[in-house]
Amino acid sequence: MWPHGRLLSPCGNGLAVWYLTNNSISGPIPYWIKSLNSRSEVDLSYNNFSWDSVPLDCRESLNLFKSSTGGKNFLCTFNKHFTLFFSVDQYSFHINCGGEKTTIGNIDYEADHDQGGETKYVPTGSKWEVSSTGHFWDKNITSTDYIAHNVSVLKMKNSDLYTTARLSPLSLTYYLNCLGNGNYTVKLHFAEIVIRDNSSFYSLGRRLFDVYIQGRRKLKDFNIRKTIKGVDKECILEFKAVSVTNKTLEIRFHWAGKGTAAAPKRGTYGPLISAISVKSEFKPPNDRLKKIKKILIVVGAVVLILILVLMILGALWWKGWLWERISREEELRGLDLKTGVFTLRQIKAATNNFDAANKIGEGGFGSVYKGILLDGTIIAVKQLSSRSKQGNREFVNEIGMISSLQHSNVVRLYGCCAEGDQLLLVYEYMENNNLALALFGTEEVQLRLDWPTRPRICVGIAKGLAFLHEDCPLRIVHRDIKATNVLLDKDLNPKISDFGLARLDEEENTHISTRVAGTIGYMAPEYALWGYLTYKADVYSFGVVALEIIAGKNNMKYRPSENFVCLLDWALVLQQKGNPLDLVDPKLGTKFDKEEAMRIIKVALLCTNPSPALRPTMSEVVNMLEGRNDVHEIISEPSSYGDGMRFKSLTEFDQVILQRSENTSIIQSSGSACIGSSSTSAHDLYEKSSNFS
Numbered sequence: 001m002w003p004h005g006r007l008l009s010p011c012g013n014g015l016a017v018w019y020l021t022n023n024s025i026s027g028p029i030p031y032w033i034k035s036l037n038s039r040s041e042v043d044l045s046y047n048n049f050s051w052d053s054v055p056l057d058c059r060e061s062l063n064l065f066k067s068s069t070g071g072k073n074f075l076c077t078f079n080k081h082f083t084l085f086f087s088v089d090q091y092s093f094h095i096n097c098g099g100e101k102t103t104i105g106n107i108d109y110e111a112d113h114d115q116g117g118e119t120k121y122v123p124t125g126s127k128w129e130v131s132s133t134g135h136f137w138d139k140n141i142t143s144t145d146y147i148a149h150n151v152s153v154l155k156m157k158n159s160d161l162y163t164t165a166r167l168s169p170l171s172l173t174y175y176l177n178c179l180g181n182g183n184y185t186v187k188l189h190f191a192e193i194v195i196r197d198n199s200s201f202y203s204l205g206r207r208l209f210d211v212y213i214q215g216r217r218k219l220k221d222f223n224i225r226k227t228i229k230g231v232d233k234e235c236i237l238e239f240k241a242v243s244v245t246n247k248t249l250e251i252r253f254h255w256a257g258k259g260t261a262a263a264p265k266r267g268t269y270g271p272l273i274s275a276i277s278v279k280s281e282f283k284p285p286n287d288r289l290k291k292i293k294k295i296l297i298v299v300g301a302v303v304l305i306l307i308l309v310l311m312i313l314g315a316l317w318w319k320g321w322l323w324e325r326i327s328r329e330e331e332l333r334g335l336d337l338k339t340g341v342f343t344l345r346q347i348k349a350a351t352n353n354f355d356a357a358n359k360i361g362e363g364g365f366g367s368v369y370k371g372i373l374l375d376g377t378i379i380a381v382k383q384l385s386s387r388s389k390q391g392n393r394e395f396v397n398e399i400g401m402i403s404s405l406q407h408s409n410v411v412r413l414y415g416c417c418a419e420g421d422q423l424l425l426v427y428e429y430m431e432n433n434n435l436a437l438a439l440f441g442t443e444e445v446q447l448r449l450d451w452p453t454r455p456r457i458c459v460g461i462a463k464g465l466a467f468l469h470e471d472c473p474l475r476i477v478h479r480d481i482k483a484t485n486v487l488l489d490k491d492l493n494p495k496i497s498d499f500g501l502a503r504l505d506e507e508e509n510t511h512i513s514t515r516v517a518g519t520i521g522y523m524a525p526e527y528a529l530w531g532y533l534t535y536k537a538d539v540y541s542f543g544v545v546a547l548e549i550i551a552g553k554n555n556m557k558y559r560p561s562e563n564f565v566c567l568l569d570w571a572l573v574l575q576q577k578g579n580p581l582d583l584v585d586p587k588l589g590t591k592f593d594k595e596e597a598m599r600i601i602k603v604a605l606l607c608t609n610p611s612p613a614l615r616p617t618m619s620e621v622v623n624m625l626e627g628r629n630d631v632h633e634i635i636s637e638p639s640s641y642g643d644g645m646r647f648k649s650l651t652e653f654d655q656v657i658l659q660r661s662e663n664t665s666i667i668q669s670s671g672s673a674c675i676g677s678s679s680t681s682a683h684d685l686y687e688k689s690s691n692f693s
Helices: 078-086 224-228 287-319 322-334 344-350 392-403 435-440 453-471 501-505 525-530 535-551 567-577 594-607 618-625 650-663
Strands: 007-010 016-019 041-043 092-097 102-104 107-112 119-123 128-133 147-149 164-167 171-176 182-190 209-213 216-222 235-244 249-254 275-280 359-363 366-372 378-384 413-419 422-428 486-488 494-496
Touching (some): 092 164, 182 224, 182 249, 344 366, 453 486, 453 594, 567 594, 594 618
Parallel strands (some): 016 041
Antiparallel strands (some): 102 107, 119 128, 147 164, 171 249, 182 235, 366 378
């Protein structure tokens, strides 16, 4: 039954305030009320609307406190229901009304600083709630007018409880949930901090209101100032034997139309409360019941999680993904990796789903992409292609070799991804790409490497190879040392890449020497001709790269005249003529150390000696480059490999090499220092182009 009249209060900003509180209205809530603009204030508290008509998406400006049939309290969210259902019973409450959290003695008073309003219901997120109703008529009001602040110095004991108080023009209700059933003592703290005891406008008003506990009126026409005989004084009223039977306690302060309603200063009438303290009069039950309830909740949660996990595993097994994934991860775990295992989702996020714009290289083992992790780390992702014929075993072997190697001149492996048919390696990103692009790439990508930088790069490469050959536990022969496999970081420090990857391109159970992996112009003669592989093959390749660093020229693309086959050929001639410094890059002009340049050239030619026995080890190379050991100069004879010529025609050898690359047979012919095989290992981490000048 609807009341005969409605209270409509127009506000200065054009909004409307509807007060329909405490009218015992029954039936469903009309649709037009629920569809009112969210800026409209509507109070439907203390009515008997049907429960199914209460909207689920409540808002603070729609007060639905105790608005449904049976006087049930409406809770706005599922989380609130869940919290109350699983909460352990409380046996005390202490609230600092309108103020911050405060400790008095050994009692902690909870904060209650949410601003009030004309028709506001506030689920605090704790186990108690506040409903505020009413409108100060004299002026336009704001939410701050519903909390009173003391304007004088308080001298009473425990003054922190009385510096603020919650106000309401009409009705203010505190609703405490989750109390254990039984009798309680309720203490209400009051202090008149608004109406002053002087000759100002603040002294003109009177505050009279009623106090209800559990729906029963305990105080009628209560006047704080009259009761305590003054203002800014503490007034504590105690009510014993308050019965709680349904785990809830309701404390309500209600203005009954008496006192001052239109004083010169707003907020001088209506209920005011400073603090509420509720404590049980009985000893709380044994904590054992609480523990049992908590254990049951935990067990139930664990069972639900286990069921969910089993369902997910069952779905993966049904799709055929489970065993492959577990097998690969078991293999990775068996290697005791010191790197991270990335998920495919992480890699896709880092590379923007392998966006072509992030592609920085293409090689025989697949594409390389630049990526950025969530923590800002820049990475290079090598996406191994199906052409490399690798499976789990080969991939795991590769990870096992690389992950254990940590050296300042070796590219670091951050981790890997083995998910589905994706096999990915995640390396550190090198800002200055590779040495080949820096030395003899196009003008757009070339770097101007000054003299101090070039010897430092030579020494860094030598130290990296010495580590791979002699210091790391795996003792790796790289097999394809060349300028494109030397990367440069932001400080132009060299780092060797792609070590160990050549094995991934071999057939299963084959010997390392049955298939040559290298690049024309960098391969040692004994390896190119007879497949004989030792650490000295890398020493030979290093010598070629060192000459390229000094000259700024590509070994196989530099032919000063038809009489020379390659850069190494020219260097040998200059050595025999006694003017090897003519090899130095003309771009340096005279800005280089002649003694240091001569030492590097001598070491490079010593490393490229046709006889592997006469080549130094890489640790000896480091000592010579750094000046700790003398360089033993050996003059290479033109007929070292027996045909009386310094070099065969490059065209003639191209035909032989191409034939050998196709049938993988061992070349049984003569050759000399520049001979190599066609590249079977074009898996350069950052190689962009082979069109070097």
